[in-house]
Amino acid sequence: MSLSPLQKIRYQYQPKLPLILQNDIHNVAVKFGEPTESVSDQEKIREMFPNTYGLRKISFEKAPSKASDKKQVVGVILSGGQAPGGHNVISGLYDALKKANRENVLLGFKGGPSGLIDDDYIEITDEYIDQYRNTGGFDIIGSGRTKLENVDQFEKVDQVAKKHGLTAIVIIGGDDSNTNACVLAEYFAQKKNGVQVIGCPKTIDGDLKNEDIEASFGFDTACKTFAELISNICRDSNSAKKYWHFIRVMGRSASHVALECALECQPNICFVGEEVEAKNQSMRDVVNYIADVIEDRGNRGLNFGVAIIPEGIIEFIPEAKVLIAKLNDILTDNEVEYGKLTNWNDQYAFAVAHLDDNSAKLFESFPVDIQKQLLMDRDPHGNVQVSKIETEKLLIVLVDKELKRRKAAGTYKGSFNYLNHFFGYEGRCAFPTNFDADYCYSLGYNAYLLIANGVTGYMSTVANLAAGPENWTAGGIPITKMMNLEKRHGEYKPVIRKALVELDGPVFKYFEAHREEWAKNTCFRYPGAIQYYGPAEVCDITTITLALEHGVWKED
Numbered sequence: 001m002s003l004s005p006l007q008k009i010r011y012q013y014q015p016k017l018p019l020i021l022q023n024d025i026h027n028v029a030v031k032f033g034e035p036t037e038s039v040s041d042q043e044k045i046r047e048m049f050p051n052t053y054g055l056r057k058i059s060f061e062k063a064p065s066k067a068s069d070k071k072q073v074v075g076v077i078l079s080g081g082q083a084p085g086g087h088n089v090i091s092g093l094y095d096a097l098k099k100a101n102r103e104n105v106l107l108g109f110k111g112g113p114s115g116l117i118d119d120d121y122i123e124i125t126d127e128y129i130d131q132y133r134n135t136g137g138f139d140i141i142g143s144g145r146t147k148l149e150n151v152d153q154f155e156k157v158d159q160v161a162k163k164h165g166l167t168a169i170v171i172i173g174g175d176d177s178n179t180n181a182c183v184l185a186e187y188f189a190q191k192k193n194g195v196q197v198i199g200c201p202k203t204i205d206g207d208l209k210n211e212d213i214e215a216s217f218g219f220d221t222a223c224k225t226f227a228e229l230i231s232n233i234c235r236d237s238n239s240a241k242k243y244w245h246f247i248r249v250m251g252r253s254a255s256h257v258a259l260e261c262a263l264e265c266q267p268n269i270c271f272v273g274e275e276v277e278a279k280n281q282s283m284r285d286v287v288n289y290i291a292d293v294i295e296d297r298g299n300r301g302l303n304f305g306v307a308i309i310p311e312g313i314i315e316f317i318p319e320a321k322v323l324i325a326k327l328n329d330i331l332t333d334n335e336v337e338y339g340k341l342t343n344w345n346d347q348y349a350f351a352v353a354h355l356d357d358n359s360a361k362l363f364e365s366f367p368v369d370i371q372k373q374l375l376m377d378r379d380p381h382g383n384v385q386v387s388k389i390e391t392e393k394l395l396i397v398l399v400d401k402e403l404k405r406r407k408a409a410g411t412y413k414g415s416f417n418y419l420n421h422f423f424g425y426e427g428r429c430a431f432p433t434n435f436d437a438d439y440c441y442s443l444g445y446n447a448y449l450l451i452a453n454g455v456t457g458y459m460s461t462v463a464n465l466a467a468g469p470e471n472w473t474a475g476g477i478p479i480t481k482m483m484n485l486e487k488r489h490g491e492y493k494p495v496i497r498k499a500l501v502e503l504d505g506p507v508f509k510y511f512e513a514h515r516e517e518w519a520k521n522t523c524f525r526y527p528g529a530i531q532y533y534g535p536a537e538v539c540d541i542t543t544i545t546l547a548l549e550h551g552v553w554k555e556d
C-alpha cells in the first residue's frame, strides 16, 4: 500500500499531553470537587438518575494513585458524524491502558452503537492502532447513528459486556450519544453489573460545549479546513471580480461553524441562524439583506462577493421552521398513505393539501428541487436532514428574482453572476490539526484514568484549552450535570443541553461589530492551509472562537 509523505510522518507525531497526564500513570490521583446539580429541572433529573445524579466533579493531581490496577477490558465506540481526531481518542485510550498494564484489552465495537448491540468488534493491537494515529476519519472501527436508548438494547449490551468481561465502555459522540451514555451508565449502575460508562465530547458542529466542556473535538480541524477553502474562494472572487459565491457550511442545529469561518475569512455576508430566529426574520428579510449588500456593492462596481450560510438556517427562519415541523408531522402521521405515492405530482399535492395556508404558500414559493429535498426521508430522530437541503441554491434563486425586480425598478445597476458550494463532508475526516490531535489523545488518555478510578456516568474533560497543551487541565464531569428536560416526540426527555451561538457572547459580538465593514468593503482574510510542522504560532493556534471565549484573541 502506498502512503503519502504526510501520512507516514503523521503516524510518528507524538501528541502533547497536559503536564499532569505526563506523570507516571500511577502517580496521577483523582481529586473530587463539590457535588453537582443538573443545569435545570434538578428534581426530575435526580429522580431519573438516582445512581448517577449529583456526582462530584473530578480533577487530576500529582499524587500516588489509589486507582485499581485490576485488569481492564474496555469497549469503545464512535457514534454519529465523523469528526477529525476520533482515531486519536482511541490511541490515547489504548496507550494509557497498555501503559498501566500490558494485559489490559481494548475492544473496538464496529459501526457505532449497533456494534455494541450486535457484538461486532475487533481487538485493537499495537500494529492496528499504529495505522491510524493522528489521521482523520472514523474508519478505524466505523461509526453509526443507531440510538442506544431502550432497555432491550441495554440488555443486549449487558450480555455482550458479560461475554467479554468488559469493565468499561467509552462512548465517543455528540450530545445525543453522550445523553445515551449517561442513560446506559445509570442502567448499569442500577443493575450493579460493574460496567462503567465514560463519554467523550465529539462533533464538528461545536454545539456540545458548556462551562465544563470548552470545545467538542473536530470543530477546530473542520473549521480550519472549510476556512481554507472559503478563503481560496474569497481570493478567486476578488481576482476575477465577476462572481458572488454562496457557500453553505455544515452545522445542523447551531451556527458555530459558519461564525468561525466568517471570523477566519471575513466574507461580505454570513448568517447566524440564532440571530435570524431571535429577530424573527422571515425568508423575505433574509433575501432582502443579501440583495441589499449585493445592490450596494454592485452599484459601486463591485459585482462580486462571498456569502456564508449555515446549513441549519432553514430551521432558524421561524416560518420555515413551522413548515418543516408540519412536514415532519405529515410524513410521520401518514407514513403508509404517503409511502404509496410514487410520483412527484401526487406527493406535492398531498403535502400541500395537509399544510395550512401560510406554510403552503411558503412551500409553493420554493423551487421544485427544494420542495423535494424538504420531503426526503427523515433521520433516525424524525428530523429533516438539513445537510441535504440546498439552501444556498434556494437563496440564489430568491435573491436573483429580487435583484431582477430591483433592476426593473431602476435601483440596482450591477450584474449578478453566482456560484454555489457546500462544505461539510470535506472537513469531517481531515488530518486533525495539532490542536485536535493533542486534545483528542488527551481525552482518550484521560478516559482511562476515569475508568481506573472506578467512576461511571462521567464525560472525559480536558480544559484551559486556550493556554497550550502543557497548561491544559484534565478531569471528569458528571454527565447529569449537563442535562435538562426537553420535549422530544411529545414527551419530556432528559438530554444534554445543546450549545447555540450566544448572541451576547464575545464571538457573536466581534462578528456583529465588523460585519458592516466586511459587507461594504472587501476585507477578505486568508488563513491558508492547516500547518502541521513549523512555528507554533501557525501550527498550534486554536480557533478564533476559542480565543475570543477565553479573552485571548489578538487581532492581526
Ligand code: FBP
Pocket (backbone or CB within 6 Å): 079, 080, 081, 082, 083, 174, 202, 203, 204, 205, 250, 251, 252, 311, 386, 387, 428
Ligand atoms: P454529529 O452531530 O453526529 O457530530 O454530526 C454532525 C453533522 O456533521 C452535521 O453537521 C450534519 O448535518 C450531519 O452530521 C450530517 O449527517 P450524516 O453524516 O448522517 O449525513
